[in-house]
Amino acid sequence: MFNFAFTNLQDFLIMDGHGIYVWPVYLIALVIIATSFQVTYFKLRALKKKLQHASK
Amino acid sequence: MFTSFIHRFSAPKSFVEVTAIFFPYVMTIGFLVLSVGWIWGLAFAPEDAIQGNSYRIIFLHVPASIYAQLIYFFMSICALMHLVWRVKLAAYLIKAAAPVGVIITFIALFSGSIWGIPTWGTWWQWDARITSTLILFIMYLGIITLHSSFSNAEKADRLMSILVVVGVVNIPIIKKSVDWWSTLHQPASITVSEGASIDPSMLYPLAISALGMGLTLIALGIMTSRLYILTREKNKKWVQSYV
Numbered sequence: 001m002f003n004f005a006f007t008n009l010q011d012f013l014i015m016d017g018h019g020i021y022v023w024p025v026y027l028i029a030l031v032i033i034a035t036s037f038q039v040t041y042f043k044l045r046a047l048k049k050k051l052q053h054a055s056k
Numbered sequence: 057m058f059t060s061f062i063h064r065f066s067a068p069k070s071f072v073e074v075t076a077i078f079f080p081y082v083m084t085i086g087f088l089v090l091s092v093g094w095i096w097g098l099a100f101a102p103e104d105a106i107q108g109n110s111y112r113i114i115f116l117h118v119p120a121s122i123y124a125q126l127i128y129f130f131m132s133i134c135a136l137m138h139l140v141w142r143v144k145l146a147a148y149l150i151k152a153a154a155p156v157g158v159i160i161t162f163i164a165l166f167s168g169s170i171w172g173i174p175t176w177g178t179w180w181q182w183d184a185r186i187t188s189t190l191i192l193f194i195m196y197l198g199i200i201t202l203h204s205s206f207s208n209a210e211k212a213d214r215l216m217s218i219l220v221v222v223g224v225v226n227i228p229i230i231k232k233s234v235d236w237w238s239t240l241h242q243p244a245s246i247t248v249s250e251g252a253s254i255d256p257s258m259l260y261p262l263a264i265s266a267l268g269m270g271l272t273l274i275a276l277g278i279m280t281s282r283l284y285i286l287t288r289e290k291n292k293k294w295v296q297s298y299v
Contacts, residue, residue, distance in 0.1 A: 001256070001257045005099060005102055012099060015109035016103075016108055016109050018108055018109040018112075021110055021170050022109060022112050025116060025117075025166070025170050025171070026094065032159060032162070033159070033272065033276070037275075040279040040283055043283055047286055047290075048286070048299050051286065051296065054290075055297075
C-alpha cells in the first residue's frame with residue numbers, strides 16, 4: 001500500500017501522459033485555497049488595526 | 057428556556073473568542089492531514105485499471121464536491137435557526153460561509169471538468185450532476201449578491217435565510233442526479249447501504265484527503281466568520297474592547 005506507484009520522478013511527473021491534467025488541477029486548487037486564506041488574513045488584520053485606531 | 061440557551065451560546069462575542077483558541081490548531085492539522093492525503097493519493101495509491109493515472113484527481117474532486125454540498129447544508133440549518141429563533145450569529149455564519157462555498161464549488165466544477173477531458177473526451181456536458189452543481193455555484197453567488205444588495209442588514213439577513221432554505225431543494229437533486237437520470241457522471245462508489253466499492257489502497261487516501269479538506273475549510277470559514285462578525289458589529293462595545 002505504501003510503495004511508490006511510479007518507477008522514477010520523471011514518470012511521476014508525466015503520469016503516462018495524464019500528468020498534464022492532474023498537476024494543473026492540484027496546483028490551481030492550491031493557489032485558490034492559499035489565496036483565499038491570505039486575502040482573508042490581510043483583510044482581518046487591516047480591520048483590527050482600523051478598529052484599534054478608532055477605539056483610541 | 058431553550059431559546060435563551062441558544063441565544064446565550066450563540067453570542068457573536070463568544071464565537072469570536074472561542075474560535076480564536078481553536079483556529080491555529082484546526083488550520084495546522086487541516087493542512088497536515090490534507091498534505092498526507094494528497095501525497096498518498098498522488099504518489100502511493102496504485103494506478104486505476106481503467107482510467108490510468110487521471111483518476112488521481114479524485115483526491116481533490118470528491119472532497120471538494122462533498123463540501124460544496126455540505127457547506128450549503130450547514131447554511132440551510134443556520135438559515136432555519138435564524139428564521140425560527142432569530143439567532144443573529146446564524147445569519148452571520150451564512151454570509152461568511154457563502155464565499156467558502158463559492159470557492160469549493162468552483163474547485164469541484166473545474167477539477168471535474170479537467171478530469172472529463174481524458175476520461176469522457178469532453179470538458180463539459182449538460183449532464184444532471186454537472187448542471188445541478190453549476191446551479192449550486194450560482195446559488196452561492198446569488199446569496200452573496202442578494203445580501204449585499206440591501207442597505208438594511210437585518211432585512212438582508214432574513215431574505216437571505218429564506219433564499220437559502222428554498223434553495224436546499226437542490227442538494228438532494230445533486231445527490232440523486234446520478235440515479236434519477238442517465239448521466240455521464242458515474243454513480244457513487246461509496247454508499248451507506250453497500251459500503252465502499254473502491255479498494256482500501258485508494259479509499260484510505262481519499263478519506264484522509266476529505267478529512268484534511270474539511271478541517272482546512274473549517275479554518276477558512278472561521279477566518280471569514282471572524283472578519284464578517286467584526287465588520288458587522290464594529291460599533292458594538294465588545295468589539296472595541298476585543299481588538
